[in-house]
C-alpha cells in the first residue's frame with residue numbers, strides 16, 4: 001500500500017473547524033476529571049486556560065453525581081488505586097448512560113499488572129470515545145511488545161518517518177477494536193480512527209522534560225471532545241497541534257530568556273491561555289494521510 005500525506009497548514013478541514021478554540025471558550029464545557037495526583041493541578045489549570053471548566057472528583061460515593069452535572073469525563077489512570085478503580089468504573093458507566101463522551105489516558109499501563117488489568121476491565125465495561133497516550137502505552141494496549149519505562153514512552157518505540165506507515169496500520173486496528181479515536185503523542189503525533197489518519201509535527205523534545213504535558217493534552221482534548229463531538233477526529237488533531245505549538249512558543253521564550261524547564265512549564269500555561277484559532281492557524285503543522 002502506498003500512503004501519501006497532504007499538508008494542511010493553510011487549508012483546514014472545513015470552515016467551522018477554523019473556530020474550534022473559540023467555540024470551546026463559548027461553550028465552557030464542564031469536565032469531570034478522575035486523574036492522577038501528580039499532575040491534577042496542571043490539568044485543572046490547562047483546562048481553565050483553554051476555556052473549559054474542570055472538576056476533580058474521585059470518591060466512589062460522589063462520582064455519579066459529579067458526572068451527571070458535567071458534559072464530559074476524563075479517566076487518567078496515572079495514580080489509580082483500590083479506592084479510585086471502582087470510581088472510574090462507576091463514572092464511566094454513568095457517562096455512557098448519559099451519552100457523555102469519555103476519554104481514557106492509560107498512563108503507565110505497561111508498568112504494572114494493576115494498571116494493565118484495570119484498563120482491560122475499563123475497556124470491557126466502558127465505551128471510550130478517545131484514548132490518548134504515548135506510543136509505548138498504545139503498544140501495550142494492542143499487546144505489542146514494549147519495554148515499559150514507567151509513565152514515559154520508550155525511545156525504541158518512537159514513531160519516525162521510517163516506521164510511520166506500519167504504525168498507522170496497527171493504530172487503526174486498535175481504533176477498530178476499541179471503537180475509540182486513538183491519539184498518540186510524541187515527536188510525531190498520530191491521530192486515527194479506523195479509516196483516517198492525521199499527523200501533527202508540532203511540539204518540542206523539551207516538553208517531555210516536564211511532567212504532565214501528556215496529561216494536560218488529554219484534559220484539553222476532553223473539553224474539545226465535548227464541544228466538537230461531530231468532528232471528533234479533527235478536534236483531537238487540532239488539540240495535538242495546539243498543545244505542541246504552545247510548547248514550541250514556550251521553549252522559544254525560555255531560550256531567549258536563558259531559563260530552564262521551570263519557566264517552560266509556566267510559559268506553556270501562558271501560551272495555552274493566549275492561544276486562539278488565528279494564532280494556531282499560523283503555527284500548526286498538520287498532515288492528512290491518504
Ligand SMILES: Nc1ncnc2c1ncn2[C@@H]1O[C@H](COP(=O)(O)OP(=O)(O)O)[C@@H](O)[C@H]1O
Pocket residue numbers: 133134135151152153185186187188189202203204205206207208212213214215217240243244247
Ligand atoms: N520529542 C518530542 N518532540 C516534539 N514534541 C514532543 C516530543 N515529546 C513529547 N512531545 C509533545 O509533548 C506532549 C506530551 O507528549 P508525550 O510526552 O508523548 O506524552 P506523555 O507525557 O503522556 O508520555 C505532546 O504534545 C507531544 O506532542
Ligand SMILES: Cc1ncsc1CCOP(=O)(O)O
Pocket residue numbers: 036038039078079107151210211212213214215216
Ligand atoms: C510521573 C507520574 N507518575 C504517575 S502519574 C505521573 C504523571 C504522568 O504525566 P504525563 O503522562 O503527562 O507525563
Ligand SMILES: [Mg+2]
Pocket residue numbers: 107108133134151214215
Ligand atoms: Mg502520559
